[in-house]
Amino acid sequence: MKIVMENITKTYGSEKVLDHLNLQVEEGKFLSILGYSGAGKSTILKIISGLVGQDKGRVFIDGIDISNYPTENRNIGYIFQSPLLFPHMTVEENIAFGLQVKKWDSKRIRKRTTELIKLLQIEGLEKRLPPMISGGQQQRVAIARALAPEPRILLMDEPFSSLDSKLREEMGALIKEIQEKLNLTIIFVTHDRNESLALSHEIGILLDGNIAQIDTPKNIYYKPNSNKVAKFMGLCNFIPGRIQGNIFYSRLGEFKGVAEEDGKAKLFLRPEQIKICEGDNFKIMSYKITGREIIYRAKTGDSCLLVEDSAQEVLSVGQTIGLIFPNKNLHFIHKRSMI
């Protein structure tokens, strides 16, 4: 099912959290929403599900305006950061609960519960109470419970943030598999950039009450549309200069690339897009080992660049190097987006 948010504004007291926000997710797509803490990510999910009302704007599902529908009539699955299971009910009772409220007959409930237990790979835990299973297993039960009434939309609010990194990866892979199998439309709120890059068809960056950019993971990371999105997604270099007829002129030389327009711009490069070679144009000022990689700060004149390399061989501070810039897919941020 396709979700559209149109011109949504939401204010809590004097704080405007969402400001004429527009957002669209196509059927069967996995959209992650990234943003700083307090940016309004959960508020977006709550408005779609009807847990919170917007001040202005409309929400459409498959073209139908559901802005005034009560939550229970929207048939949207919602997964919270913590599983929020009923502690006195067994795993299977938790999964079946919503279906009993909806007055499904007991045979159909049993069939659906069995299907979900298999889908979420929690066979053997049916008769246990939530305190007797692990955090990861509890979150699987919560997902099964949310999927029980066969929603076509699943909203997930940092669902794996309390799990360790290995379990997070496993759960991410499982949810992706389920999403594809059931053709679910998912909106997934996370703080974890890597998780969103790995799982999503598209990522939306929520900044200053609106979606600053919505695009594929690759474009969000390598072709950000503003300085703010570029910095939000991780370490980056901006080389100031001017574009004239698809040539970028800067203090670091001339670069050929296709640009939208002439004028002042910055060449944008992630540290891993610059390669180190033999040479003496740049001097290593410092470095930081981040695991398998190392990030060097290399200087020439007044310009300093961050460059990533493998940490297997560490170059020393003070050493001179040359840098090779990619000659394809150069990305420019134009003056109007340098905020």
Ligand SMILES: Nc1ncnc2c1ncn2[C@@H]1O[C@H](COP(=O)(O)OP(=O)(O)OP(=O)(O)O)[C@@H](O)[C@H]1O
């Ligand atoms: N019921 C409420 N009453 C008043 N203010 C609220 C309410 N719910 C949220 N807020 C405020 O609205 C802003 C956005 O909250 P929201 O939970 O949507 O942000 P978020 O991006 O999900 O944050 P986080 O990543 O920290 O979970 C915050 O400043 C929060 O304090």
